[in-house]
Amino acid sequence: MYNDKVMETFRNPKNVGEIENADGVGTVGNASCGDIMQISLKIENDVIVDAKFKTFGCAAAIATSSTATEMIKGMTVEEALKVTNKQVIETLGGLPSQKIHCSVLAEEAIKKAIEDYHAKKNA
Amino acid sequence: MVKTPIYFDHAATTPVCEESAKAMLNYLTGTFGNPNSQHEFGRQAMKAVDEARDGIAKIINCKPSELYFTSGGTESDNWALRGVAHAFKNKGKHIIISPIEHAAMLATAKALEKEGFKVSFMKVDGEGFVDLEHLKSIVDKDTIFVGCMLANNEVGTIEPIKEIAQIAHSVGAVCFTDAVQAAGVLKIDVKDLGVDLMSMSSHKIYGPKGVGALYIRNGLRIESIITGGHQERTKRGGTTNVAGIVGFYEAFRIADRDLEKNAIYVSALRDRFIERALNEIPYIKLNGPKDGSKRLPANADFSFDYIEGESILFSLDLAGIAVSSGSACSSGSLEPSHVLLSLGLPEALAHGSIRFSFGKHNTLEEIDYAVDELKSAVSRLREMSPLFKLEEGEIKNV
Numbered sequence A: 001m002y003n004d005k006v007m008e009t010f011r012n013p014k015n016v017g018e019i020e021n022a023d024g025v026g027t028v029g030n031a032s033c034g035d036i037m038q039i040s041l042k043i044e045n046d047v048i049v050d051a052k053f054k055t056f057g058c059a060a061a062i063a064t065s066s067t068a069t070e071m072i073k074g075m076t077v078e079e080a081l082k083v084t085n086k087q088v089i090e091t092l093g094g095l096p097s098q099k100i101h102c103s104v105l106a107e108e109a110i111k112k113a114i115e116d117y118h119a120k121k122n123a
Numbered sequence B: 001m002v003k004t005p006i007y008f009d010h011a012a013t014t015p016v017c018e019e020s021a022k023a024m025l026n027y028l029t030g031t032f033g034n035p036n037s038q039h040e041f042g043r044q045a046m047k048a049v050d051e052a053r054d055g056i057a058k059i060i061n062c063k064p065s066e067l068y069f070t071s072g073g074t075e076s077d078n079w080a081l082r083g084v085a086h087a088f089k090n091k092g093k094h095i096i097i098s099p100i101e102h103a104a105m106l107a108t109a110k111a112l113e114k115e116g117f118k119v120s121f122m123k124v125d126g127e128g129f130v131d132l133e134h135l136k137s138i139v140d141k142d143t144i145f146v147g148c149m150l151a152n153n154e155v156g157t158i159e160p161i162k163e164i165a166q167i168a169h170s171v172g173a174v175c176f177t178d179a180v181q182a183a184g185v186l187k188i189d190v191k192d193l194g195v196d197l198m199s200m201s202s203h204k205i206y207g208p209k210g211v212g213a214l215y216i217r218n219g220l221r222i223e224s225i226i227t228g229g230h231q232e233r234t235k236r237g238g239t240t241n242v243a244g245i246v247g248f249y250e251a252f253r254i255a256d257r258d259l260e261k262n263a264i265y266v267s268a269l270r271d272r273f274i275e276r277a278l279n280e281i282p283y284i285k286l287n288g289p290k291d292g293s294k295r296l297p298a299n300a301d302f303s304f305d306y307i308e309g310e311s312i313l314f315s316l317d318l319a320g321i322a323v324s325s326g327s328a329c330s331s332g333s334l335e336p337s338h339v340l341l342s343l344g345l346p347e348a349l350a351h352g353s354i355r356f357s358f359g360k361h362n363t364l365e366e367i368d369y370a371v372d373e374l375k376s377a378v379s380r381l382r383e384m385s386p387l388f389k390l391e392e393g394e395i396k397n398v
Helices: A004-011 A059-072 A077-081 A085-091 A097-122 B018-030 B040-060 B073-087 B103-114 B132-138 B161-170 B242-257 B259-280 B309-318 B338-342 B347-351 B364-384
Strands: A024-030 A035-044 A047-056 B067-070 B094-097 B118-121 B143-149 B174-178 B197-201 B212-216 B284-287 B299-304 B353-357 B388-391 B394-397
Touching: A004 A059, A004 B309, A024 A097, A035 A059, A035 A097, A047 A059, A047 A077, A047 B364, A059 A085, A059 A097, A059 B309, A077 A097, A085 A097, B018 B242, B040 B067, B040 B197, B040 B242, B067 B073, B073 B094, B073 B103, B073 B143, B073 B174, B073 B197, B073 B212, B094 B103, B103 B118, B132 B161, B143 B161, B161 B174, B242 B259, B259 B284, B259 B299, B259 B364, B309 B353, B309 B364, B338 B347, B347 B353
Parallel strands: B094 B118, B094 B143, B143 B174, B174 B197
Antiparallel strands: A024 A035, A035 A047, B067 B212, B197 B212, B284 B299, B299 B353, B388 B394
16 A cells, blocks of 8 residues: 555665754644544755654654655745645655545644744744 | 465465365366256265355354355345344344444445444444444344454454343343354354354365355245345345365365364464564564454464554565555555554554464464564664654663
8 A cells, every 4th residue: 555665765764863952843633533643844945954743643644744744844934834734745755545634644744843933923 | 494474374374275176176177067967966966065064054053954055255245234123124124233343244234324224333442342232222123133243354352242132131132253263263052152154265264265154044034135046045145156065165174173273373373472572572562362262273463653553564575574554455545443443542543553363384483583573673663754763772762
């Protein structure tokens, strides 16, 4: 069901963990649905200098978390907001149809983390 | 070093044993006739089917005329439920099944509901045992069918079928049991159990896939669901699967012959696995009966806090260990296990379950390797989980 790239990313995910004193944190999903994704960002001058994730979920959820955090590192927050779940899927070389929602969670977690960053900045 | 891959998914299916494969081969190439043909080719094939029917009937203590070959457990379940419901629809409309049945039963019951039947569910306790007092309180004169698995495929609970049959018969209802996981694993005497119908499958007991049987007590009214020719005493159409039936019987014969030996061996593997897992992995729960004598000898099912089942499955898969998350039949669905929810587990824990089902070819070395790999997979996934935080060695529930 999963392609080799998804399995390899699941086996060796990048950016696992939590950034201390993060500039933005986004958590989406819930345990009863079987997926929770938390992305934390370190942002300097509106550029994402570091991104980490913690995920409760299936292999696809872990792989998309790794890929999504990897994609947005080095992007400006404006650029990161434009990252779509489709791009995450493409980078992974495809996901089974019943796992598309994992990539949606990744997109949402990024958006929520950036929202949190803006909220903190404006506070 | 232990050899991988290791197969711990025998409740999903088993490899065909040598004896069964050998027995089948002759009926694929040599004695290939259609048992319904009148000539010598047909008669030879019919002889093999008769022998298989006689042999299996003897093992489960029924008459050969009470045994019908089918394409497997799902067809047998469908036939039992739909066939009885349709035959008894003028007597009553009430169907009672357990909430932890196989999808073959649940989906058929749902379809019958649309036809106007009323479906009620028995209650099960935290280990999966049917609450007999509750069942007594819901059977009524309108009840035509009471059905429960002999042993559950996911958590291994062995149900009190004899008592369930007595309750069903007290209101004149037909009693069915799905023995797909039990036949060839536990000693079964259908007359002693007192059931009217029983499903069996070949591929769970080292026989080929695509063949099974339904025991139908002589004299029981039942409608056919597969109509066609005169096969199976006109009750089930379709060219007889001679090689499959021969292979099924041979596998069943071997399983019955070695039943005690296998049960002792496999339950020792199971007990070792359960003991080590519970001792060495924190925040883990054994699902199903704690009493090993009331649980399928091959079954160990666990829920893990803070992590999800599928990611454990693939972590073990990467380590060369084949297991299933929930039951194999439900994988690919995003819903948590209906069995675990019925046992009262919260949704998050029901998502985090893994079933290990052992077989006669597994070894203690494989068990120890798998527990070690499970330990490291669980701790790796917990490190990734936002629900799990170790603070000064203490877990903080976030």
